[in-house]
Amino acid sequence: LSIQDGSAEEIARVNGAMxxxxxxxxxxxxxxxxxxxxxxxxxxxxxxxxxxxESWTPTAFHANVVxxxxxxxxxxxxxxxxxxxTQCGACELRCPNTLFTGDFYRFRTRTVDLxxxxxxxxxxxxxxxxxxxxWNLLTEDRKHEPVLxxxxxxxxxxxxxxxxxxxxxWAEGLDIPIGGETILFVDCEAAFYRTSVPRAxxxxxxxxxxxxxxxxxxxxxxxPAAEMGYVDQAKRFARxxxxxxxxxxxKRVIVLDPHDYITFTEDYPKYFGxxxxxxxxxxxxxxxxxxxxxxxxxxxxxxxSITYHDPCRLxxxxxxxxxxxxxxxxxxxxxxxxxxxxxxxxxxSGGGAGLPIEKPELTAKISDSRLQTAAELEVDTLVSxxxxxxxxxxEAGEKQSIDVVDIHELLAESLGIEVGGSRGA
Amino acid sequence: xxxxxxxxxxxxxxxxxxQVVGADNLLTSKPARLHRARVPAPFPVHKWADHMxxxxxxxxxxxxTAEIVRIANRYGLPVVPRAGGTGLTDGAVPFRxxxxxxxKRLDQIHEIDLEDRTCTVGAGVNMLKLNEVLGRHGLxxxxxxxxxxxxxxxxxxxxxxxxxxxxRYGHTRDLVLSFVHVMPSGEVIRIGxxxxxxxxxxxxxxxMKHLFMGHQGTLGVATEATLKLYPKPEAELSxxxxxxxxxxxxxxxxxxxxxDIATFAxxxxxxxxxxxxxxxxxxxxxxxxxxxxxLVCSVLYGNEDEVRAGGKRLMRTAxxxxxxxxxxxxxxxxxxxxxxRYATPLHGRTKAGQVVPMSWHCEDAxxxxxxLPSVRREWHAIVDRLRRKSDVFDDWGMFxxxxxxxxxxxxxxxxxxxxxxxxDDETWAxxxxxxxxxxxxxxxxxxxxxxxxxxxxxxxxxxxxEELGGAYDVMHTLKRALDPNNVMNPGKYGLDxxxxxxxx
Numbered sequence: 001l002s003i004q005d006g007s008a009e010e011i012a013r014v015n016g017a018m019x020x021x022x023x024x025x026x027x028x029x030x031x032x033x034x035x036x037x038x039x040x041x042x043x044x045x046x047x048x049x050x051x052x053x054e055s056w057t058p059t060a061f062h063a064n065v066v067x068x069x070x071x072x073x074x075x076x077x078x079x080x081x082x083x084x085x086t087q088c089g090a091c092e093l094r095c096p097n098t099l100f101t102g103d104f105y106r107f108r109t110r111t112v113d114l115x116x117x118x119x120x121x122x123x124x125x126x127x128x129x130x131x132x133x134x135w136n137l138l139t140e141d142r143k144h145e146p147v148l149x150x151x152x153x154x155x156x157x158x159x160x161x162x163x164x165x166x167x168x169x170w171a172e173g174l175d176i177p178i179g180g181e182t183i184l185f186v187d188c189e190a191a192f193y194r195t196s197v198p199r200a201x202x203x204x205x206x207x208x209x210x211x212x213x214x215x216x217x218x219x220x221x222x223x224p225a226a227e228m229g230y231v232d233q234a235k236r237f238a239r240x241x242x243x244x245x246x247x248x249x250x251k252r253v254i255v256l257d258p259h260d261y262i263t264f265t266e267d268y269p270k271y272f273g274x275x276x277x278x279x280x281x282x283x284x285x286x287x288x289x290x291x292x293x294x295x296x297x298x299x300x301x302x303x304x305s306i307t308y309h310d311p312c313r314l315x316x317x318x319x320x321x322x323x324x325x326x327x328x329x330x331x332x333x334x335x336x337x338x339x340x341x342x343x344x345x346x347x348x349s350g351g352g353a354g355l356p357i358e359k360p361e362l363t364a365k366i367s368d369s370r371l372q373t374a375a376e377l378e379v380d381t382l383v384s385x386x387x388x389x390x391x392x393x394x395e396a397g398e399k400q401s402i403d404v405v406d407i408h409e410l411l412a413e414s415l416g417i418e419v420g421g422s423r424g425a
Numbered sequence: 426x427x428x429x430x431x432x433x434x435x436x437x438x439x440x441x442x443x444q445v446v447g448a449d450n451l452l453t454s455k456p457a458r459l460h461r462a463r464v465p466a467p468f469p470v471h472k473w474a475d476h477m478x479x480x481x482x483x484x485x486x487x488x489x490t491a492e493i494v495r496i497a498n499r500y501g502l503p504v505v506p507r508a509g510g511t512g513l514t515d516g517a518v519p520f521r522x523x524x525x526x527x528x529k530r531l532d533q534i535h536e537i538d539l540e541d542r543t544c545t546v547g548a549g550v551n552m553l554k555l556n557e558v559l560g561r562h563g564l565x566x567x568x569x570x571x572x573x574x575x576x577x578x579x580x581x582x583x584x585x586x587x588x589x590x591x592x593r594y595g596h597t598r599d600l601v602l603s604f605v606h607v608m609p610s611g612e613v614i615r616i617g618x619x620x621x622x623x624x625x626x627x628x629x630x631x632x633m634k635h636l637f638m639g640h641q642g643t644l645g646v647a648t649e650a651t652l653k654l655y656p657k658p659e660a661e662l663s664x665x666x667x668x669x670x671x672x673x674x675x676x677x678x679x680x681x682x683x684x685d686i687a688t689f690a691x692x693x694x695x696x697x698x699x700x701x702x703x704x705x706x707x708x709x710x711x712x713x714x715x716x717x718x719x720l721v722c723s724v725l726y727g728n729e730d731e732v733r734a735g736g737k738r739l740m741r742t743a744x745x746x747x748x749x750x751x752x753x754x755x756x757x758x759x760x761x762x763x764x765x766r767y768a769t770p771l772h773g774r775t776k777a778g779q780v781v782p783m784s785w786h787c788e789d790a791x792x793x794x795x796x797l798p799s800v801r802r803e804w805h806a807i808v809d810r811l812r813r814k815s816d817v818f819d820d821w822g823m824f825x826x827x828x829x830x831x832x833x834x835x836x837x838x839x840x841x842x843x844x845x846x847x848x849d850d851e852t853w854a855x856x857x858x859x860x861x862x863x864x865x866x867x868x869x870x871x872x873x874x875x876x877x878x879x880x881x882x883x884x885x886x887x888x889x890x891e892e893l894g895g896a897y898d899v900m901h902t903l904k905r906a907l908d909p910n911n912v913m914n915p916g917k918y919g920l921d922x923x924x925x926x927x928x929x
Contacts, residue, residue, distance in 0.1 A: 034784075034845075035784030035843075036771050037466050039511060043575060052483065052549065054510070054529065055456055060460045063460060072455070073456055097771060343557070
């Protein structure tokens with residue numbers, strides 16, 4: 001289906017068919033939510049917590065589909081509402097339909113996929129959110145997300161222009177080869193903004209004797225485009241990356257960013273099916289294993305009082321919460337005030353799924369709220385494992401005098417590595 | 426603004442509302458209005474658009490709320506308060522459009538008083554979130570409905586909700602000490618036991634707390650509440666027992682309630698249809714031998730010494746009544762699960778056995794123990810007739826909960842699955858008639874139509890005058906006196922009748 005040419009009538013017909021196809025796909029899932037009416041998702045939703053706006057809740061996102069089926073609403077009526085979601089997945093975990101009836105139906109509430117689908121439906125019908133549109137145009141142009149703003153060629157933060165020529169600048173002096181069976185994939189935020197994270201990861205890998213290289217021509221993973229509804233662009237970027245991997249015989253990709261981890265383990269398999277035979281390794285899991293096996297021994301004490309922020313895409317989306325804690329408990333000197341993973345279902349940085357692009361004020365509020373819970377523990381440091389969370393959390397941390405540190409940076413320090421790079425602005 | 430014009434609310438009124446709450450907190454888009462018309466099903470979905478408010482306002486203070494109500498009086502606009510929107514009697518559903526007063530931004534915890542063990546919160550605060558904060562002080566606010574993770578304090582007051590563990594700690598009416606109340610005129614008063622904010626016993630003047638709780642928004646709206654707090658219990662015991670028939674379980678549940686155990690928080694009786702339904706369709710149900718046909722669970726909360734002693738006595742009593750204890754693992758797990766959801770798998774079956782997504786509807790009459798078997802027979806017969814007429818309906822069995830420690834009466838619940846996707850005017854009319862019949866059975870047995878939901882949904886509401894008799898006339902008198910312009914949630918509880926007399 002395409003709406004590029006044709007009369008207004010033709011466009012309306014094509015849009016109508018697209019909406020119908022969408023409603024067909026989602027109607028039962030939407031009814032499962034609508035007919036329960038429980039709304040257990042509401043108070044764990046990070047956006048709801050700071051806005052108290054019932055139109056921006058997982059139940060509303062499902063009910064809209066019912067209303068579309070009844071002819072009460074169109075995608076145009078609701079497209080802007082779907083901006084208000086970080087795709088953190090807390091609602092899915094808290095949903096009684098997932099918790100108690102999932103096995104029976106082989107059913108799971110999939111709010112994140114629903115939000116992505118509505119955003120895609122809107123884009124396909126030419127309904128754009130201005131921030132998302134601009135962001136994806138710039139990404140298309142530069143092959144990386146404009147994480148340093150629009151005019152970084154003239155300097156910007158740290159003076160690194162966002163372009164293919166500079167995507168591996170973070171690795172300066174580390175002698176990492178190009179290609180090989182195992183490569184390290186670095187997301188846009190870490191490659192251009194928080195370069196200390198990939199530097200930490202790369203040097204820990206080197207210390208453990210791991211052989212790895214970098215991509216020949218790395219583009220953005222495409223995940224953010226998919227999250228914002230620009231699916232064709234996401235697929236083109238994915239295609240490029242997979243082709244690059246195959247051309248240089250890559251069998252294994254190490255990722256340090258939870259968002260990349262989702263994209264490579266959920267989106268790419270959907271795009272490529274059996275053709276996609278690449279092993280994806282998450283750095284946090286790998287490092288926990290190396291520590292367990294005695295191949296990494298953090299020994300330099302770090303005198304900090306910390307708590308850990310479970311990144312949504314690890315804890316809520318992938319159930320990964322043990323390994324980061326294993327790593328933190330292995331670092332001497334830390335006073336670790338842990339908060340359990342279930343309590344953290346209702347925590348978020350607000351940095352996901354393009355929320356800071358369209359609603360930076362909401363991201364800031366969500367991060368402020370997250371830092372408030374950290375401050376109540378009387379810690380001096382909040383440790384995260386997601387570069388995308390670390391910018392908004394750091395900004396909120398400044399107000400509370402709480403330092404926001406990446407888990408890889410902390411591990412590297414305890415291993416005696418001089419990390420280098422930049423921790424952002 | 427075209428949606429607004431179509432909705433027929435005066436532009437000047439809208440401007441005044443925007444001045445009070447700020448333009449960002451006045452919502453007029455169709456999606457925003459549709460979402461504030463919804464409550465848990467059966468709503469019904471095929472009449473959703475009929476119930477849209479004209480505008481939604483989200484006040485951030487008592488003063489803003491009062492000003493909204495004053496504007497409504499000036500323009501003669503209906504005001505429908507909405508907190509969590511999880512109520513089961515359509516209290517938050519606008520019958521006449523108008524202004525939807527969404528209380529969710531009143532979500533501040535104003536005070537935690539560790540000296541006198543109270544806290545004061547906005548009406549938009551959720552109990553689970555509140556308890557996350559109180560837990561740090563070793564305290565708990567034990568208002569514990571099935572909607573605990575999502576309902577809000579303001580809605581609990583407006584519906585005078587009931588608590589699953591109320592035999593131990595009391596219900597909303599006991600736990601809310603006082604509240605700030607915006608009257609239908611817009612005047613702001615404090616309602617409580619006497620005048621003190623944190624007083625639980627007083628014989629000064631009329632006792633008005635009950636009157637201004639459970640009115641479903643027809644007598645104003647609470648904006649801030651002072652709550653009684655308890656120490657977080659050290660211990661919980663939640664045994665489940667199996668029985669071969671309803672009769673034995675029925676006798677056992679009474680015996681448990683009569684033991685006069687101070688830590689006793691409640692007991693629940695599952696009838697044979699309920700167990701059959703869980704066995705048929707609940708994946709969370711842990712398989713039991715076929716001769717298990719009824720269940721009882723009970724729960725104790727308190728300090729370890731007392732819970733242990735009370736538990737022994739409870740176990741002995743159950744054993745003497747032929748109960749088979751299901752073991753610690755099932756008991757702990759199942760209580761957590763039942764407690765944490767509305768206890769239904771949210772699907773049912775057609776008569777041919779086809780699994781279909783269904784919403785859950787629950788009737789909640791208060792019935793004396795002696796009348797339970799008879800009510801049970803008649804209620805199942807009503808739902809059985811419905812089911813024979815249409816596959817839209819499925820009988821999901823009954824629960825009976827103790828509502829007081831002596832076991833004088835029971836929250837008696839029949840759960841009906843409704844296949845909403847297939848609901849139409851004809852099946853809806855069948856359902857409304859069945860609700861009338863269900864309510865009539867409760868009243869005929871000397872009970873009350875509703876223990877905790879309220880009784881203003883279609884069908885049941887027709888039987889309210891019969892239940893209340895002369896007291897229903899007093900409701901009319903009060904409504905007319907306190908809300909002369911009929912702005913507060915008009916149309917609910919048949920209270921329009923109060924104004925028809927004026928018209929004569």
